[in-house]
Amino acid sequence: MAFVASRPEPTLPAPVAAAGVLGWLRQNLFSSPINTLVTIIVLYAIYRIVDPLISWAFINAVWTGTSADACPDGHGACWAFVRARFRQIVYGDYPLDQLWRINVLYAIFAGGLVALMYPRTPGRKWVGLFMLTGFPVVAFLLLVGGVFGLRFVGTNNWGGLMLTLVVAVTAIVGSIPLGLILALGRRSEMKAIRSVSTAFIELWRGVPLIAVLFMASALFPLFTPEGVNFDKLVRTLLAFAIFSSAFMAEVFRGGLQAIPRGQYEAAKSLGIGYWKMMGYVILPQAIRHVIPALVNTCIGIFKETTLVLVIGLTDLLGVIQLGLSDTDWIGGGHIYASGYLFAGLAFWAFTFGMSRYSIHLERHSVSGKNQALQTL
Amino acid sequence: MAVETTDDRVRNTSFVFWSSSKYRTKFYEVLVLGLLFASLYWIINNVVTNLNRLGIRTGFGFLKQEAGFDIGQTLVTYNEASSYGSAVLVALLNTVLMSLLAIVFATIIGFVVGVSRLSSNWLLSRAATAYVEIFRNMPLLLQIFFWYFAVLRALPVPRQSIAFFDTIYINNRGIYAPSPVFEPGFGIVIAALVMALGVAIALRRWARVRQSRTGQPFPVLVTSLIIIIGLLLVSAAVAGFPLSWQVPALKGFNYTGGFSVIPELVAMVVALSIYHASFVAEIVRGGVLSVRRGQVEAARAMGLRPGQIMREVIVPQALRVIIPPLSNQYLNLAKSSALAAAIAYPDLMHVLGGAVLAQTGQPIEVMTIVMGTYLAISLLIALFMNWYNRRSSLVER
Numbered sequence: 062m063a064f065v066a067s068r069p070e071p072t073l074p075a076p077v078a079a080a081g082v083l084g085w086l087r088q089n090l091f092s093s094p095i096n097t098l099v100t101i102i103v104l105y106a107i108y109r110i111v112d113p114l115i116s117w118a119f120i121n122a123v124w125t126g127t128s129a130d131a132c133p134d135g136h137g138a139c140w141a142f143v144r145a146r147f148r149q150i151v152y153g154d155y156p157l158d159q160l161w162r163i164n165v166l167y168a169i170f171a172g173g174l175v176a177l178m179y180p181r182t183p184g185r186k187w188v189g190l191f192m193l194t195g196f197p198v199v200a201f202l203l204l205v206g207g208v209f210g211l212r213f214v215g216t217n218n219w220g221g222l223m224l225t226l227v228v229a230v231t232a233i234v235g236s237i238p239l240g241l242i243l244a245l246g247r248r249s250e251m252k253a254i255r256s257v258s259t260a261f262i263e264l265w266r267g268v269p270l271i272a273v274l275f276m277a278s279a280l281f282p283l284f285t286p287e288g289v290n291f292d293k294l295v296r297t298l299l300a301f302a303i304f305s306s307a308f309m310a311e312v313f314r315g316g317l318q319a320i321p322r323g324q325y326e327a328a329k330s331l332g333i334g335y336w337k338m339m340g341y342v343i344l345p346q347a348i349r350h351v352i353p354a355l356v357n358t359c360i361g362i363f364k365e366t367t368l369v370l371v372i373g374l375t376d377l378l379g380v381i382q383l384g385l386s387d388t389d390w391i392g393g394g395h396i397y398a399s400g401y402l403f404a405g406l407a408f409w410a411f412t413f414g415m416s417r418y419s420i421h422l423e424r425h426s427v428s429g430k431n432q433a434l435q436t437l
Numbered sequence: 438m439a440v441e442t443t444d445d446r447v448r449n450t451s452f453v454f455w456s457s458s459k460y461r462t463k464f465y466e467v468l469v470l471g472l473l474f475a476s477l478y479w480i481i482n483n484v485v486t487n488l489n490r491l492g493i494r495t496g497f498g499f500l501k502q503e504a505g506f507d508i509g510q511t512l513v514t515y516n517e518a519s520s521y522g523s524a525v526l527v528a529l530l531n532t533v534l535m536s537l538l539a540i541v542f543a544t545i546i547g548f549v550v551g552v553s554r555l556s557s558n559w560l561l562s563r564a565a566t567a568y569v570e571i572f573r574n575m576p577l578l579l580q581i582f583f584w585y586f587a588v589l590r591a592l593p594v595p596r597q598s599i600a601f602f603d604t605i606y607i608n609n610r611g612i613y614a615p616s617p618v619f620e621p622g623f624g625i626v627i628a629a630l631v632m633a634l635g636v637a638i639a640l641r642r643w644a645r646v647r648q649s650r651t652g653q654p655f656p657v658l659v660t661s662l663i664i665i666i667g668l669l670l671v672s673a674a675v676a677g678f679p680l681s682w683q684v685p686a687l688k689g690f691n692y693t694g695g696f697s698v699i700p701e702l703v704a705m706v707v708a709l710s711i712y713h714a715s716f717v718a719e720i721v722r723g724g725v726l727s728v729r730r731g732q733v734e735a736a737r738a739m740g741l742r743p744g745q746i747m748r749e750v751i752v753p754q755a756l757r758v759i760i761p762p763l764s765n766q767y768l769n770l771a772k773s774s775a776l777a778a779a780i781a782y783p784d785l786m787h788v789l790g791g792a793v794l795a796q797t798g799q800p801i802e803v804m805t806i807v808m809g810t811y812l813a814i815s816l817l818i819a820l821f822m823n824w825y826n827r828r829s830s831l832v833e834r
Contacts (some may be wrong), residue, residue, distance in 0.1 A: 089559035096558050103560045135591070253466035257473055267815040268808050269775035275790055280800050283487045284480050364576040371578075371779050378579055385586070394591020401583040405575045412574040 117395075118402070129392035138399040139392070146384040146400075150407075153220020153375060159212060162203045163223050169196060170226070178418065193234065200227075216294040220375040222407070227294075228301060228366040228376065233359050235302030240309025245339065247310065248317050258310070265307035271368055273304050278372040297369055305362050312354045316347030356419035360412045367408075378404050484801065499797045500525070506792045508783045510699050521793055528788035529810060535705050535784060536771045536814075542710035543770060544763075547717020554722050565718065573715040578776055580712055585704035585780045592700075595691045604684050606692055612703060613685035616696035622679035629672035630665070637661035701782035705774065713770045720766060724759035725751060764822030771814050785810055 077083060090100045121137025124144070132139035143150070152163050173192045176182045204227070207213035219227065246258030265273070277300035282290050291299075320343055328338040348355075370379030381400040390396055488495060500522040507517055512530040515523055553565035572580070590609055593599065598608040606613040637657075644655035673679070685695030728751050736750040778787035785807055794803045 089557070092557065099556070099558050100560050103558075103564050107564065251462045251466050251469075253470050257469060264812070267772075267812040269772040269786065269811055271775045271778060272786060272790070272804070272807050272811065275786075276804055279794075280804060283484050283800065286483055287487065287490065360574070364574075367576040367578040368776070371776075378576065378582070382582065394587045397587035397591065398583065401579055401587055405579055405583070408576055408579065409571070409574045413570065416574065 122399075128389040129396060132392065132396065135393045135395040137395070138402070139396045140399060140403075142384065142390055142396050142399055143403045145390075146380065149380045149384065150221045150377060150403075151223070153223055153380065154218045155220075155223070156212070156214060156218065159206075159214060162206070162211070166200050166203055166223075169199070197230075197234065216292050219294065221380045222377050224369075224374060224379075225366050225377040228298060228369055228374075229363045231298045232301040232305045232362050232366070235298070236305035236309045236362070239302065239306035241313050241344075243306060243310035244313035244317060247314055262307045262310050265304050266311070270301075270304055270365055271371055273300050274368055274372050276300070293372075294374065297372065297374060301362075301366075301369075305358070308358050308361070309355075312351050312358050313347065315354060316349075316351035317343065319350045320347055353419050353423050356415055356422070360415050363412055363415070364408065377407060488801070494799060495802070497802055499799060499802070504793070505796070508788060509781075510702065510783055521797070524788060524793060525785075525806060528783060528785045531702075531782070531788075532771075532774055532777075532784040532786075532814075535702060535709070535777060535782070536774045538706045539709035539713065539770055539774065540767055542706065543713040543717055543766075546710060546714035548721050550714060551718035551721030552725065554718060555725055569715045569718050571715075572711055573719075575712075577708065577712045577773055578779060581704060581708040581776055581780060584708045585701065589700040589704050595687065598687075598692070604682075606685060606687075608692075609700065610691050611700050612698045613692040614696045614698075615682040615684045616694075618681045618683050620679040620681065622676035625676045626669065626672050626679065629668045633665040633668040636664055640664075699782075701777065701780050704780060705777050705782050709770055709774060713766060713773075716766050716769075717763065720759055720762045721755075723762075724755035727758045728754045760822065760826045764818065764826065767822065768815050768818050771818060772811060775811070 074080065075084070078087060091097045117136065118138050122140050123132035123137055124140050126132060126139075126141035127145060129139075129142075131141045152160055155163060173188060173196065176188045177185065177192065182188060202208060203211070204219070204223075205214065205216075243258050243262055246254050247262060249255050249258070274297060277296045278293060281296045324342055324346065325338065328342045333342070366376055367378045369376050370382060375383055381404050384390060385397055385400050501520050503518055504521045504524045505517050506524075508515060508524065508527050508531075510531055511527050512534060513523070513527060515527045550565045550568050553561050554569065556562045556565070592607060592609040595606075595608045595610055598606040598613075600606050604615050640655075640661060641657050644657045648654055683694050685692040685697070732750055732754065733746055736746045741749065774784065775786040777784040778790060781787060789803050789807050794800060797803065
């Protein structure tokens with residue numbers, strides 16, 4: 062009698078060589094002779110880079126000390142330098158007994174950001190509104206002082222991470238509305254406004270930021286009537302915001318161009334005016350399109366804040382550069398390397414965080430939840 | 438009711454020119470232009486008053502005067518007796534040299550890393566990703582400082598230079614390498630090189646025509662290389678190898694003779710290349726990913742080899758996507774080269790914003806030159822890349 066199967070045979074497991082860790086290794090690292098060779102070369106390169114790096118940064122590193130004498134040889138990092146300068150790195154030269162003011166701001170800033178990033182925060186809109194309007198005012202009053210019994214602290218005492226964040230946040234928050242206006246101007250149907258906006262944008266985009274900052278710091282008094290002058294930091298912030306707005310404008314223009322004509326025509330045929338059409342129909346769609354580019358521009362601005370050290374402001378990198386030229390810390394290249402590595406990690410943490418967040422936003426907006434829009 | 442509202446509207450439009458969008462836009466345009474000219478007038482007026490008040494000279498006459506300062510790296514003849522004009526030229530050439538070198542290296546590194554990120558080898562693609570994420574997310578100025586202060590300035594002094602084969606020396610004053618000395622008879626070699634290049638170009642054209650007519654490919658690259666190298670060797674042998682090397686030698690406190698590169702230039706080129714390569718890598722990756730899978734599958738189905746698929750199918754299509762953002766990146770690189778002023782590499786920003794400005798005391802003119810030159814550089818790169826972009830997009834039918 063013939064054999065009749067009453068139920069399907071159980072499937073066999075995949076061969077050992079194609080499944081599990083071994084299979085993964087074979088497929089991803091050793092699929093062909095060339096691939097194997099590449100794997101071995103890359104492994105060797107990683108070994109040659111990571112091994113000395115670990116022994117330099119951890120095993121041979123010097124962690125304590127008050128001057129360059131503590132780390133005489135270049136075989137290990139000099140973290141003692143970073144520790145000795147840590148207060149300046151975080152607070153600049155802010156008066157010691159007033160540091161709580163910066164701490165409060167750091168706390169509000171961090172809290173606000175976390176609340177904004179977490180999609181289910183109650184009253185997220187209000188938090189966003191506060192961060193855009195109330196927070197700058199609070200920050201200004203707390204940092205400058207001179208009111209409510211707070212001691213006045215001049216901007217020459219500002220520095221470190223605090224100054225970096227002040228420059229970055231002002232430039233970003235200031236350049237977004239200005240950039241939006243410029244982008245609308247460049248897309249305008251009025252010829253004069255269009256050419257003025259285009260010329261303004263291209264002029265700023267064509268020159269290096271360092272030249273602009275140089276002008277703001279050295280030439281600004283020439284442009285204003287006699288006796289009228291602003292604080293150097295204010296001039297820098299102004300220059301930064303205007304310069305960045307040209308780049309923001311190009312980002313927004315990209316978004317505006319991506320909106321099909323039909324959207325404009327539909328809005329116009331409904332009899333909606335220009336500003337309402339932009340505010341309710343075009344911009345909400347356009348901004349959603351450009352969120353990744355917007356975040357990238359913000360990352361760029363954040364990195365470029367380091368340029369303020371060229372005109373003598375001591376931001377995070379400036380404080381470290383200043384510390385390295387201190388006679389106490391004159392030493393080999395390893396002290397420089399330690400300082401820069403630490404500064405690099407600090408900047409990296411911010412920028413990498415921002416880029417990850419932008420990727421996260423992008424994924425969510427693609428899934429059609431309008432998540433990206435809500436965050437704005 | 439309806440009639441009344443219509444009447445209202447008619448009455449309103451009859452005497453308010455507002456309601457006509459034609460007049461309204463004209464009004465806005467006049468308003469904006471008026472504000473613009475008013476503020477420009479205000480600024481220029483302020484500048485003129487301030488310049489008069491401070492007794493600052495105006496005009497570009499200083500360009501013909503003697504500069505009186507030396508520059509650390511000069512590509513054309515320049516000394517302290519040269520004019521400010523030639524100082525500007527020297528600085529411009531330094532900027533161009535640095536930018537061009539960095540563009541070349543950033544492109545090479547960027548293409549390698551970008552393609553590596555797409556490799557099927559897990560380790561390689563992860564390593565490339567790590568490269569991009571590390572260098573893209575750190576400020577350029579910090580990287581410049583790192584290479585300059587932590588690496589190059591920390592090298593040993595000239596007496597303890599690191600030597601390679603006793604011909605190339607590296608120390609904290611720079612890199613010293615042998616320079617070629619052309620002896621009489623070298624003209625023959627150059628003539629041979631020109632001839633070989635001509636033959637190679639003709640060969641390429643012929644091969645292309647033949648392939649489009651008969652479908653027969655011809656190994657142009659290998660043949661051209663053989664012709665060029667062969668002709669060079671033969672001509673050099675005929676002329677009796679008319680080339681010798683001047684090896685740098687330690688004299689006094691530093692090496693003299695040969696070819697030297699100042700550490701500022703090395704730091705700038707290294708930092709600019711590595712930083713911008715991470716962006717180029719992303720652009721390249723995006724470009725290659727934009728070529729649809731079907732293209733590769735179709736090419737494979739036609740029996741093309743992997744190398745051919747890359748050369749004939751993927752690269753031409755990817756380039757079209759890559760070039761516009763790549764040109765933008767080159768622009769960024771040229772502009773960010775102005776950061777060289779921070780480590781005192783004698784570029785436009787450093788020479789003009791430093792010595793020239795301090796000596797002439799004419800900030801408006803000096804900054805006009807700086808800004809104008811960078812604008813011109815940006816424009817030139819944009820024009821060139823637009824031309825190239827048009828040429829490469831012509832591949833499309």
